[in-house]
Amino acid sequence: MSIDVNNESGWEVDExxxxxxxxxxxxxMRIHPLSELSVIFVDADAMEQLHIQWMDEPGPTDVLSFPMDELRPGKEDEEPPQGLLGDIVLCPEVAKKQGDAAGHTMDDELHLLTVHGVLHLLGYDHAEPEEEREMFGLQQEILHSWRAQRAAQDD
Incomplete structure (x- = not known):
């Protein structure tokens, strides 16, 4: 998997x-291992500009996703297609505020937002209650399994 990470935010992030x-x-999500993803960290001003430009909403947001090839999760019995997944743009400053409000670290919030961004790139949304339950449930499942895997590696 080719994942480019660029930190243009001025904040220290555990990339x-x-x-x-x-x-x-x-x-x-069974995305082809040769697919490509870009993760970019930006400051609040840059995020606000993107938020206005693409969502027509004022103020910075936590994460924006820009899908490219509209890849979807692979199925168990099929070879997943290869392609450009897209870009995830994260704002550490907003993540810090949200993490503080939720009682966890900025890094924990960035991990959550990264998974959230990946799911958006794969076509998941949370506009309707049923979609929200599915997306947020999957988000929690992925984070839980990742944390369990990391804990097992640390032992």
Whole structure:
């Protein structure tokens, strides 16, 4: 899996763990190992500009996803297609505020937002209650399995 990570935010971010959780999410969703993903960290001003440009909403947001080849999760009995998954744009400043409000670290929030962004790239949404349950349930499942895998590696 080719994943490019660029930190243009000015914030210190554990890029290795973001890369690891993204790889885990993509493997869990059966995305072809030769597919490509880009993760970019930006400051609040840059995120606000993107938020206005693409969502027509003011203020910075936590994560934006820009799908490219509209890849979908692979099925157990089929070879998944290869392609450009797209871009995930994250704002550490917003993640820090949200993490503080939720009682966890900025890094934990960035891991959650990375998985959230991956799911959006794969066509998941949370506009309707049923979609929200499915997407957030899958998001929690992926994060839980990633954390369990990391804990087992640390032992």
């Amino acid at each position: 290795h763990l973001v890369l690891d959780v993204a790889r885990h999410a993509l493997a869990r």
